[in-house]
């Protein structure tokens with residue numbers, strides 16, 4: 335499989351190159367040159383477990399790693415999950431909660447980042463190359479990225495996070511990792527400051543090349559690819575075509591569902607669920623993509639206004655017409671809004687924005703009716719199903735993106751219960767390592783230069 339950019343200036347690049355490139359060099363996002371058709375295999379694949387299915391799907395997108403090596407890397411990536419079939423399947427009446435949080439950091443990002451870590455280790459080892467990963471996090475991405483590469487000899491990872499503005503548990507998940515290739519940097523500033531520092535550094539081509547900088551944010555194609563597997567897996571476990579409710583921030587998770595559908599997996603509807611940061615819900619209702627204010631909500635991993643993966647969806651919506659896509663993106667970047675002229679004609683998606691009270695009510699309802707504790711992100715998807723019940727027919731699958739113990743404050747507020755998990759309890763009292771810098775570009779550069 336070869337990859338090309340949504341912006342049309344990059345094409346014909348192999349998987350491993352796409353993995354290391356992250357954002358395409360023309361500032362577009364990488365997508366496969368063609369989408370594999372799995373329909374001839376569906377019958378045979380129905381009986382497969384999660385890892386077995388990953389062993390069928392991922393090689394369709396990766397043809398420049400030897401098959402037996404790839405097989406081993408996939409096996410090792412999912413051996414770190416504490417569920418026998420990697421993902422959990424929880425039936426609550428006529429709804430299934432698909433639990434994606436059984437990885438080392440208890441959020442769905444582990445599904446992709448455990449694999450990414452193994453892929454980096456192998457590819458860098460083969461090429462005799464070093465990579466310095468630089469990332470910014472508002473919580474979950476940093477710890478999952480660190481868990482993917484800790485202890486590797488060809489990778490150092492530097493994670494910027496806003497001082498005092500991520501939860502104490504999320505901070506401990508990063509700063510208690512003892513491996514010396516891990517560097518956590520608390521920045522005097524907001525998450526936006528961290529992100530703009532990271533973008534400024536990546537835009538400095540000389541610095542980036544000199545220090546072998548790489549990225550693991552959700553624009554990396556390999557992350558989307560890894561996420562296709564759980565949609566495929568779930569769609570093959572239901573009798574009829576599956577409907578998914580997906581709590582959405584950057585559109586990465588739900589874009590993987592879209593691709594699974596395009597590949598021919600039996601998926602009927604995707605219910606995109608946002609919190610009060612509703613730019614995507616508004617787009618699917620009106621066709622207008624317009625930036626709003628960022629609101630702080632109970633589901634901080636979805637407090638995003640501009641969804642970086644949305645460009646991939648638009649590219650396919652525009653029939654892979656890069657010129658049209660570039661016009662749309664440039665209008666959006668200059669004016670803060672752009673429109674496709676009316677609601678998308680594609681009836682695969684429906685979209686709902688869920689507010690604070692509905693989120694808390696969903697958590698209370700799941701606890702009262704099923705004795706089941708939802709995290710506040712999953713609760714947004716659950717609430718969307720309840721609102722949309724006439725529109726989303728069975729089988730309904732709610733994507734569960736985090737373990738409730740990662741977000742105890744919201745859970746306590748909604749249910750009165752303090753959620754726990756042994757791996758989080760084990761963090762208290764461990765030694766902590768972190769750096770602390772001002773939110774300016776020279777400080778970040780000095781920090782990196784002193785340690786690379």
Ligand SMILES: *Cc1c(COP(=O)(O)O)cnc(C)c1O
Pocket residue numbers: 441442443474475552581582583584585586587588635636711712735736
């Ligand atoms: C990252 C994250 C999301 C949002 O995922 P996107 O791919 O950005 O849509 C939702 N829930 C949790 C817990 C997350 O960590």
